[in-house]
Amino acid sequence: MSDIPLFKVTIDNISIEVPAGTTVLNAARMIGGEVAPPAMCYYSKLEGSGGKCRTCLVEVSKGSEKDPRPMPKLVASCRTTVMDGMEVKNITSAKVVDARASIVEFLLLNHPLDCPICDQAGECHLQDLSYEHGKEGTRYEFQRRTFKKHDLGKYIQLHMTRCILCYRCVFTADQLTKKRAHGILDRGDHSEIATFIEKNLDSDFIGNVIDVCPVGALTDKTFRFKNRVWFLKPMDAHRDCPTCSGKVTLWNRGDEVFRVTARKDQWGEVEDWICNDCRFEKKKTSDWVIEGPRLIDRHSVIAQGHYAGTVGMHKPTETFSAVHHGRQPKLLMDIHSVSEVNQADIDLSIIAGPAHSNNFNSNKD
């Protein structure tokens, strides 16, 4: 390591020394906080990713110590390596903020605004980005692109209309699985994620494409429409898995495991890849050793359930009988005897795919 020279780079007036060859984006992430540009396609754990979405554009106001001329155009920070003495403006540059807002609008051109249906809503990077830049509406008046529906098997649901062509899932399949079965077909406006010959995605680590997808294009079919992420209780859990690290986040409602995902760090990137078995097959609390509630950024809608701390681990203690000398409260109505929601005999979490009308109506008569 010692033979790699350290370069001093200044991002938004904050200086940091980073090894040569570091990208501007990674240097900004080392500083952390708001200085780090958002990234929709770059993924630090995937080799070759980045350079496609243009959301990480920054202004280089001074090229380097030796050649202090500014770069003529905004550059993609995930693909630009630092130079010694480089000065970068991210949120301090009005040009960058303006360009980023326009890029969000371009990304949303063909993106259907169907967040109410989409399972990614609440943890979607594109949703966050558009709200951050005030571009949650649309000015686009024309027909959005549509695609023939492809079935990717029983685990992964593809919504091609939502795809922003970040290529992350392609890199994931290349780098994590033995054989990539899907890819981007056609080009330009017609390019789409597909398997060409209808083929199931079933390699062992292919489930990770769900986690790397920044939008709701690839979602978990075993979780499809089951619940909204902000009603679930995220908890760190692990199990002895022969193929992967087994460190996951469980998304519970009560004791039902609705979804299993990898743990994500502050940049929304997976910490440890997990295998399909952990992700799709282990939907019982007894399969897992629960470590505790996962810390969720308090600005996230997922934090609205207030499960942080020890609250999520224990049921609240009933104080009534304690203060009334053992007398039990008189129950005026048991909500479960009336309510049709969350019935004991319909366990949504263990239905293989999304629930349908027959799941709900079969026991009615």
Place this chain on the structure above:
Amino acid sequence: MEALTTRAKEVSRKPMSFAESLYIPNILKGMFITFGHMFKKQPTIRYPEQKREFSPVFRGLHVLNRDEQGRERCTACGLCAVACPAEAITMEAAERLEGEENLYREEKYAARYEINMLRCIFCGLCEEACPKDAIYLSETFAPANYSRKGFIYSKEDLVIPNPLTDPEGYAKAKGAPRAINN
């Protein structure tokens, strides 16, 4: 001690005079006031027969709306439930099957949708949160009931009648178009 109010009247404990102890003039005075009210404009109405016009911002019982083709608009996105300060709304979503396109507008719909009217405070935040124009607070009250069980409103109670098959019921549930008064 400082007086709490300047309008307090001192209580008079003087014994009544003979004329006062007869009461009759004062009774007549009171009767006359009562009689006078018979000729004044009534501030009350005969409620079940007559009904007052609701304020344009009145928030009554919820309805789940349908679109022009009679399909349910709700997609069970959960925004009403998360907006609800009383946590009165619960739902379960399902995927639309083939052949159900005439029933539900989007591929996801609310298979179960319940509002606990015992909890609901009629704040209207669900209406505000709804991105699909699916939930509305109508101009009707939640009717009284003898048991608590009757206040758990399920989809059968909430979904508006189909405008194609039951246009009258639809119009009734929708309410008369409000005259925007200036």
